[in-house]
Amino acid sequence: MSTITQSALQSSYPPLLPKEFNGNQPKTIRLFPLSNYTFGTKDGQPEEDPSVMARLKRLEEHYNEYGMRRTCEGILVCHEHNHPHVLMLQIANAFFKLPGDYLQPEDEEIDGFKNRLNERLAPVGSQFTGEGVNDEWQIADCLAQWWRPNFETFMYPFIPPHVTRPKECKKLYFIQLPKSKVLSVPKNMKLLAVPLFELYDNTQRYGPQLSAIPHLLSRYNFEYIDEKGEIVAVTPGGGPMSGNVPQTKVLAGGDEEMNGDGITS
Structure with a gap:
């Protein structure tokens, strides 16, 4: 942390507050x-x-039988040291992806999405009991739509003008996490908590979709709640801040330490 930032945090003088700046x-x-x-x-x-x-061959078979494939993924956000962290999966120490998957052809969008989230993250059997086990997923705003124009790996945040029949649409939804929740990850995957600054402008490691998440979340202001349920910081401005630097954490699954770089699939 720079000397200027430290001085600003330790200053006894309150900040100068501008006029209200929260229109719409x-x-x-x-x-x-x-x-x-x-x-x-x-x-x-x-x-x-x-x-x-x-995978692309299966996509082509799906398209030929059912039309455009519908995929839903969730942006689950919590905080560590008053900085937003996004929960995501890592497969084989290589590929990063958000929780969710393609919908079955007969599925309604939101109900089908909740089923796919449960497949990935819901605890099974009597593994856990108590608060947070059976909480319903709170599916909030659709923050982005990515389009696959052809049977290729490339997806775009727009439909190219020459494309009239995209092969897949992937929606990214903001998911409001409750005060507490139990999450279980398949053993062959890792569940990570990745800070926003690690994702930002980091297409080499996370790919264009995941590295765009900080842009998608920038529309929101956040209140940071502590374990006692009290507001300890808000954006923009103010609130306590420790000297700890947020970093990616392995929450469950896989090895204890992260190894190697990865890209999204």
Whole structure:
């Protein structure tokens, strides 16, 4: 932390507050601390396709039978040291992805999305009991739509003008995490808490979709809640801040330490 920043935090002089600057702002989002959540593991969920080519082949078969594939993924946010962290999965120490998946052809959008979230993150059997186990997913705003114009790996945040029949639409939804919740990750995956500054402008590691998440969340103001349920910081401005630097944490699954770089699939 720079000397200037330290001096600003330690100053006894209150900041100069500008006029109100929240016109047409979405509602302020409450973020709860990472320590409020319980993480575990469950049986592994192998990838359906052994290769990228196999995945694209299955996409083509799906399109020919059912039309455009619908995919929903969730942006789950909590905080650590008063900085937003996004929960995401890492597969084989290589590929990063958000919780969620493609919908079955007969699924309604939101109900089908909740089913896919449960497949990935809900605890099974009597693994856990108590508060937060059976809480319903709170699906909030759709923050982005990514389009796959052809049977290729590339997706775009727009439909190219020459494309009239995209092959897949992937929606990213903001998911409001409750005060506490129990999450279980398949054993062959890791559940990570990645700080926003790690994602920002980091397409080499996370790819264009995940590295765009800080942009998508910038529309919100946040209130940071501590374990006692009290507001300890708000954005913009003010509130306590420790000297700890937020970093990616492995919450459950896989090895204890992160190894190697990865990209999204």
